[in-house]
Amino acid sequence: MNAPLDKKIEQSFVTAPHFPIYMDYSATTPVDPRVADKMIPFLREQFGNPASRSHMYGWSAEAAIEEARGHVAALVGADPREIIWTSGATESNNLALKGAANFYKTKGKHIITVKTEHKAVLDTVRELERQGFEATYLEPQDNGLITIEQLAAAIRPDTILVSVMLVNNEIGVIQPIDAIGELCRSKGIIFHCDAAQATGKVHIDLEKTKCDLMTFTAHKTYGPKGVGALYVRRKPRIRLEAQMHGGGHERGLRSGTLPTHQIAGMGEAFRLAKIEMDAELVRVKALRDRLAKGLMEIEEVYINGDMEHRVPHNLNVSFNYVEGESLIMAIKDIAVSSGSACTSASLEPSYVLRALGRSDELAHSSIRFTIGRFTTEEDIDFTIDLLKSKVGKLRELSPLWDMYKDGIDISTIQWAAH
Ligand SMILES: Cc1ncc(COP(=O)(O)O)c(C=O)c1O
Numbered sequence: 001m002n003a004p005l006d007k008k009i010e011q012s013f014v015t016a017p018h019f020p021i022y023m024d025y026s027a028t029t030p031v032d033p034r035v036a037d038k039m040i041p042f043l044r045e046q047f048g049n050p051a052s053r054s055h056m057y058g059w060s061a062e063a064a065i066e067e068a069r070g071h072v073a074a075l076v077g078a079d080p081r082e083i084i085w086t087s088g089a090t091e092s093n094n095l096a097l098k099g100a101a102n103f104y105k106t107k108g109k110h111i112i113t114v115k116t117e118h119k120a121v122l123d124t125v126r127e128l129e130r131q132g133f134e135a136t137y138l139e140p141q142d143n144g145l146i147t148i149e150q151l152a153a154a155i156r157p158d159t160i161l162v163s164v165m166l167v168n169n170e171i172g173v174i175q176p177i178d179a180i181g182e183l184c185r186s187k188g189i190i191f192h193c194d195a196a197q198a199t200g201k202v203h204i205d206l207e208k209t210k211c212d213l214m215t216f217t218a219h220k221t222y223g224p225k226g227v228g229a230l231y232v233r234r235k236p237r238i239r240l241e242a243q244m245h246g247g248g249h250e251r252g253l254r255s256g257t258l259p260t261h262q263i264a265g266m267g268e269a270f271r272l273a274k275i276e277m278d279a280e281l282v283r284v285k286a287l288r289d290r291l292a293k294g295l296m297e298i299e300e301v302y303i304n305g306d307m308e309h310r311v312p313h314n315l316n317v318s319f320n321y322v323e324g325e326s327l328i329m330a331i332k333d334i335a336v337s338s339g340s341a342c343t344s345a346s347l348e349p350s351y352v353l354r355a356l357g358r359s360d361e362l363a364h365s366s367i368r369f370t371i372g373r374f375t376t377e378e379d380i381d382f383t384i385d386l387l388k389s390k391v392g393k394l395r396e397l398s399p400l401w402d403m404y405k406d407g408i409d410i411s412t413i414q415w416a417a418h
């Protein structure tokens with residue numbers, strides 16, 4: 001896995017002389033061609049700076065931005081004035097957490113989050129700890145979900161902020177954000193939710209859900225990379241300390257010239273998601289269930305995370321007695337990941353699966369399949385056949401598999417220290 005990039009690409013074209021079937025939709029999605037078409041005019045004729053108030057170029061860019069703001073707001077039941085453009089979910093999480101913690105620090109310094117959050121939340125909370133805030137990291141249950149009782153027990157008089165994601169990027173489980181919102185509101189605590197993986201997959205209604213800050217990104221929902229948004233509630237009004245200073249764009253909350261083409265793309269992607277979501281979820285779920293059924297025909301396969309409270313496009317599976325990285329190398333014809341894209345560069349077992357109580361071995365032998373808008377039934381059937389054959393071959397080489405087959409309980413073996 002650690003060969004130079006050009007070597008890796010070259011080798012992979014030897015074993016699979018074409019682009020592999022894409023099953024990594026949670027790392028990023030392809031841009032929908034309709035989204036790309038929407039973006040192009042803002043790179044060509046309508047290239048104006050949306051902040052230019054004195055001519056047609058500026059006005060048309062500004063109009064595109066406000067149209068897109070409306071589409072993003074409409075998908076999540078927000079007022080367009082509650083949507084602040086950012087460069088993606090990482091920035092939105094930083095702005096939400098640092099912005100709220102610093103604005104409200106005189107009220108208290110305690111923050112609650114969950115061990116299985118994305119690094120863009122965990123590392124930001126760690127940074128806040130370095131600045132003098134205190135944090136509690138909730139441990140999810142074996143199914144990946146937290147309970148409302150757990151959260152209630154962690155709340156202290158000085159808790160100012162709770163951050164719980166809507167959909168987990170590795171295992172796809174959906175956290176109970178309606179109940180979390182109710183509890184936080186009743187205690188006067190700000191509730192931030194990272195919904196990067198949720199748009200177009202879970203119905204979000206911020207008129208109903210008592211969430212104060214919500215993070216979005218375009219590139220997980222068939223939009224371009226490098227653009228996102230932060231929802232900032234107006235009623236009751238949530239205040240933030242800006243993290244980016246400059247020209248005072250986005251009502252002073254996020255300075256910087258707005259990337260019109262990116263934003264127009266995000267707006268179009270979210271507009272399409274709203275229209276097509278219900279039909280798409282049914283189609284994708286049928287494909288995911290077909291994949292799950294096929295893979296479960298292999299012996300010693302475990303699904304990670306709750307299957308009921310879960311987005312329909314995610315399947316995270318551990319193939320016991322097979323090393324995850326070797327399996328990924330053996331199945332070059334499909335593009336999957338052994339965890340989340342950001343952490344797959346390290347060979348550490350997934351911290352998300354570890355937090356669910358999975359052993360190192362099972363965490364190491366896990367693969368995340370995430371499918372989507374352009375996945376076909378043929379892709380699924382090909383994947384099942386490929387996995388059946390490669391898992392079988394790798395196990396033939398595994399002494400542990402032989403022992404398991406001979407009925408030896410491996411957990412009782414005393415391994416030599418090294
Ligand atoms: C849950 C979650 N939050 C945040 C991010 C970071 O998003 P972005 O790439 O837009 O910064 C991701 C992407 O992997 C994610 O899955």
Ligand code: FES
Pocket residue numbers: 026027028118169340341342343
């Ligand atoms: S791309 Fe999802 S973890 Fe970074």
